Amino acid sequence: MSLILVGLNHNTAPVEVRERLSVNPSREGEIISGLTGLPGVLGASVLSTCNRVETILSSESEESIEPVVQMIVSRSGMNRVDVERHLYVLRNGDVVRHLFRVASGLDSMILGEPQIGGQVRESYHRSRELDATDPILRQLFDAALRVAKRVRTDTGIGEHAVSVPYAAVELARKIFGNLDGLNVLLVGAGEIGELTAQHLNGHGLRRVFVANRAHERAIELAERFHGEAINFESMEERLRSCEIVIVSTAAPHFLVRPEHVRAALAERRRGSLFLIDLSVPRNIDPAISAIEGAFLYNIDDLREVADKNREKREQKAVSAEEIIDREVDGFMRRLASHDAVPTILELQGKLDEIRKVELEKCLRRVGPITTEQQQAIEILSTSIINKVLHYPIIRLKETAAADQPEERESIRQQIRRIFGL
Amino acid sequence: MNLTLYIAVTLYALGTLTVLAGLYNRSIRLQRIALVFMCGGFVVQTVWIGMVCSATDHPPLTNLPEIAAFIAWLIFAVELFLFIRYKVHAAAFFVYPLILMLMTITVVVRAPFAPADPALDSNLFVGHLLLSTVGIASLLIGLAFFVLYRFQERSLKSKHQGRLFEWIPSLQVCELVSYRALAIGFGIYTAGLIAGFLWSYRTHIGTYDLRTKEIAAVVAWVLFAALLQSYNSGTLSTKKNLVISAAAFVSILIAVLGVQHV
Numbered sequence: 011m012s013l014i015l016v017g018l019n020h021n022t023a024p025v026e027v028r029e030r031l032s033v034n035p036s037r038e039g040e041i042i043s044g045l046t047g048l049p050g051v052l053g054a055s056v057l058s059t060c061n062r063v064e065t066i067l068s069s070e071s072e073e074s075i076e077p078v079v080q081m082i083v084s085r086s087g088m089n090r091v092d093v094e095r096h097l098y099v100l101r102n103g104d105v106v107r108h109l110f111r112v113a114s115g116l117d118s119m120i121l122g123e124p125q126i127g128g129q130v131r132e133s134y135h136r137s138r139e140l141d142a143t144d145p146i147l148r149q150l151f152d153a154a155l156r157v158a159k160r161v162r163t164d165t166g167i168g169e170h171a172v173s174v175p176y177a178a179v180e181l182a183r184k185i186f187g188n189l190d191g192l193n194v195l196l197v198g199a200g201e202i203g204e205l206t207a208q209h210l211n212g213h214g215l216r217r218v219f220v221a222n223r224a225h226e227r228a229i230e231l232a233e234r235f236h237g238e239a240i241n242f243e244s245m246e247e248r249l250r251s252c253e254i255v256i257v258s259t260a261a262p263h264f265l266v267r268p269e270h271v272r273a274a275l276a277e278r279r280r281g282s283l284f285l286i287d288l289s290v291p292r293n294i295d296p297a298i299s300a301i302e303g304a305f306l307y308n309i310d311d312l313r314e315v316a317d318k319n320r321e322k323r324e325q326k327a328v329s330a331e332e333i334i335d336r337e338v339d340g341f342m343r344r345l346a347s348h349d350a351v352p353t354i355l356e357l358q359g360k361l362d363e364i365r366k367v368e369l370e371k372c373l374r375r376v377g378p379i380t381t382e383q384q385q386a387i388e389i390l391s392t393s394i395i396n397k398v399l400h401y402p403i404i405r406l407k408e409t410a411a412a413d414q415p416e417e418r419e420s421i422r423q424q425i426r427r428i429f430g431l
Numbered sequence: 432m433n434l435t436l437y438i439a440v441t442l443y444a445l446g447t448l449t450v451l452a453g454l455y456n457r458s459i460r461l462q463r464i465a466l467v468f469m470c471g472g473f474v475v476q477t478v479w480i481g482m483v484c485s486a487t488d489h490p491p492l493t494n495l496p497e498i499a500a501f502i503a504w505l506i507f508a509v510e511l512f513l514f515i516r517y518k519v520h521a522a523a524f525f526v527y528p529l530i531l532m533l534m535t536i537t538v539v540v541r542a543p544f545a546p547a548d549p550a551l552d553s554n555l556f557v558g559h560l561l562l563s564t565v566g567i568a569s570l571l572i573g574l575a576f577f578v579l580y581r582f583q584e585r586s587l588k589s590k591h592q593g594r595l596f597e598w599i600p601s602l603q604v605c606e607l608v609s610y611r612a613l614a615i616g617f618g619i620y621t622a623g624l625i626a627g628f629l630w631s632y633r634t635h636i637g638t639y640d641l642r643t644k645e646i647a648a649v650v651a652w653v654l655f656a657a658l659l660q661s662y663n664s665g666t667l668s669t670k671k672n673l674v675i676s677a678a679a680f681v682s683i684l685i686a687v688l689g690v691q692h693v
Binding site for chain 2: 163164166169170181183184185186187188278282299302303305307311314315318
């Protein structure tokens with residue numbers, strides 16, 4: 011029994027190759043059926059995201075690798091050498107470790123990103139729906155999803171924003187908690203400003219006001235956020251009803267000055283104003299930082315937050331790898347103990363067969379006896395068989411879970427020879 | 432009875448040590464373990480309070496060890512509620528040591544859990560004790576969240592995210608919890624003080640017996656009133672308020688440590 015993974019990802023293949031092999035969900039069933047139809051394949055799943063395309067198989071032997079590679083090559087429309095350059099083939103323990111790392115976000119382009127866990131789950135569910143999983147593959151995916159959850163809960167690896175727009179959202183949530191019902195003023199039409207407003211808008215804002223020198227562009231942006239375009243000149247007045255201000259213009263001077271902020275804060279008895287200056291040169295006067303209730307972050311501040319968060323994720327990844335090491339070890343032990351099951355079942359079946367034959371002979375010789383007496387003899391014979399089998403079964407299970415495959419095989423062969431299996 | 436108390440204190444001590452270790456390691460798991468220890472201590476302490484009540488036939492509020500333990504119990508009850516409601520981890524770093532400190536007072540000050548003086552058998556007196564104790568617990572929680580608010584505000588202003596940054600809730604939550612706890616606690620505490628004055632006036636036939644405890648209680652009331660006024664006037668983030676809150680904390684501790692009614 012082998013676990014096999016054939017695939018490529020953002021580290022091994024450029025996007026031009028990944029896009030050729032990415033699997034459209036509508037075609038996934040067809041591909042999985044093709045995989046399970048290969049000789050010796052017991053279960054198959056395909057994980058296709060923008061960063062990876064991987065085929066995970068449970069197979070009777072490693073001979074299934076070659077047809078899978080051929081399938082991938084034919085789907086890519088490229089020549090074999092060009093595809094093989096980007097492919098990796100993993101076996102058994104390496105498959106387990108890889109899937110655990112992938113599901114936990116440790117193999118992602120953005121370390122610890124949470125979406126991949128959901129994508130692994132979806133891929134698993136699709137294979138189950140297609141009845142393309144065997145017990146080993148099911149155990150593998152169940153374990154991967156459990157490990158991913160544990161890694162996230164125990165290390166908190168996905169908790170910190172690692173991009174400028176997300177860092178701004180994270181800070182806004184640290185100031186206001188729930189962003190529900192807040193007003194945002196977006197000044198200018200810079201790309202990062204737009205992106206930041208877009209991220210904030212996904213958190214239930216009440217209204218987004220857009221001010222831009224070119225009013226048409228303001229209208230266009232406002233429509234995108236279901237917000238309101240305002241005149242650039244009325245920005246100062248609108249500031250008073252907004253809790254978050256994003257400024258991203260090419261103006262060479264300060265557009266928001268301390269007196270604007272003081273006036274805005276004076277109108278609310280309690281509350282804060284979060285100002286995000288994404289412009290270079292800066293458009294918000296840094297003196298505003300000193301005003302009580304005003305929190306000013308410029309592009310460098312936000313980058314620093316994102317960089318520090320990236321460092322935090324890298325530190326947490328060390329603990330995550332330790333968790334994965336332990337989980338891979340445990341999973342491989344459990345998997346190995348399954349190898350002993352056929353021998354144990356065969357052993358039990360063989361001795362039970364002997365017991366039944368001998369019991370029948372015995373009952374014929376003894377002649378008529380009561381039902382209770384017959385039951386007592388049956389219990390006695392079963393009990394003797396169980397006692398005889400106890401130590402061989404224990405030994406088989408112990409060696410199956412141990413790390414030495416040679417000893418495991420040797421014990422199995424000895425028991426098979428002794429009992430004539 | 433003492434064994435139950437010692438078990439509760441041991442569990443609180445383990446919880447406090449674990450939460451401080453969690454602060455050092457930034458470990459969420461350690462915080463959860465600390466919470467389990469504290470919950471264990473809370474359950475055992477609840478049993479202990481029940482035992483004191485049944486042994487003395489009065490609420491466990493008649494002397495310093497009982498009052499300290501009861502305030503600790505109430506603080507944890509409020510902390511637990513806030514944890515469930517707001518998922519606030521950071522308050523634990525202030526609240527657990529405070530609980531341990533109050534419980535240590537209970538263990539170290541070996542006052543007997545004796546039946547109360549018959550002269551204290553008055554509804555007004557029991558009302559004074561209950562209202563003051565609940566009010567103080569709420570005010571202390573309010574202070575803890577005020578400190579968290581200042582920590583978080585400082586981190587956000589200075590753009591330096593310290594160890595507590597990710598665990599302290601948003602400024603809005605800190606302010607809301609702090610304001611509500613202070614406002615509610617202040618009302619209850621005021622009612623407790625009035626009940627105490629009335630009882631004292633009746634007991635001492637028209638005269639007040641002003642000792643350090645009573646003076647500290649009144650000073651604390653004034654300081655908490657000033658702090659609440661700052662909330663309402665929107666001038667919370669001043670250094671003056673930090674001094675006021677520290678003075679209020681000390682005053683309330685003096686008032687609590689002066690309790691001796693048996």
